Amino acid sequence: MLKHLLIFCFVLPSLFIKAQIKTSKPVKTHSKQSNFAIGIGATKSVLYLNRNVKENNDATGMHFSLIYGGNKNLRISTEYSYFFPINIEPTWLNIRARCIESNLHIIARFTKTKAYFYPIIGISYNEFNGYFTGRNDFLNLSDKYQKNAQVKTVWYGLNIGTGYEYYIKNFSLFLDYKMRIGLA
Numbered sequence: 001m002l003k004h005l006l007i008f009c010f011v012l013p014s015l016f017i018k019a020q021i022k023t024s025k026p027v028k029t030h031s032k033q034s035n036f037a038i039g040i041g042a043t044k045s046v047l048y049l050n051r052n053v054k055e056n057n058d059a060t061g062m063h064f065s066l067i068y069g070g071n072k073n074l075r076i077s078t079e080y081s082y083f084f085p086i087n088i089e090p091t092w093l094n095i096r097a098r099c100i101e102s103n104l105h106i107i108a109r110f111t112k113t114k115a116y117f118y119p120i121i122g123i124s125y126n127e128f129n130g131y132f133t134g135r136n137d138f139l140n141l142s143d144k145y146q147k148n149a150q151v152k153t154v155w156y157g158l159n160i161g162t163g164y165e166y167y168i169k170n171f172s173l174f175l176d177y178k179m180r181i182g183l184a
Contacts, residue, residue, distance in 0.1 A: 157182025
């Protein structure tokens with residue numbers, strides 16, 4: 001009787017128990033890759049469009065950028081532009097300008113080349129510093145600024161533009177065109 005009880009309690013239930021075979025899928029790993037770039041280049045700009053009343057008075061300078069792209073379609077940049085001193089004679093002398101900006105690049109990749117096209121949108125901090133003589137003052141700035149004095153103007157702006165970049169191994173060549181819109 002004890003023998004039948006043991007069979008009934010342990011052997012019969014074991015016939016109905018099925019083992020589940022555990023299959024494990026390989027763990028998918030995504031590469032944690034990001035792109036960080038340092039850029040240097042030349043820049044050319046009309047410093048303060050409504051004050052730059054003469055033709056061919058574009059300022060040239062140096063451009064530095066730090067770019068981070070952790071996403072395939074977006075990247076951010078922090079940029080600094082320093083412009084070499086220029087004169088817009090006879091009204092403005094020894095003009096020094098700089099721009100600090102942060103931009104978002106929306107990247108469109110070409111399929112058969114190592115080139116990118118990207119619209120740009122961002123914000124900027126702009127400085128215009130020069131000696132105001134007051135001569136030929138067509139904008140009546142002498143109502144706002146003292147004649148024969150150093151004038152510094154600072155304004156924040158919105159950047160809108162486009163860019164093109166072509167990669168050659170670990171280096172790239174880029175060309176950006178931006179317009180800055182702001183209130184002084």
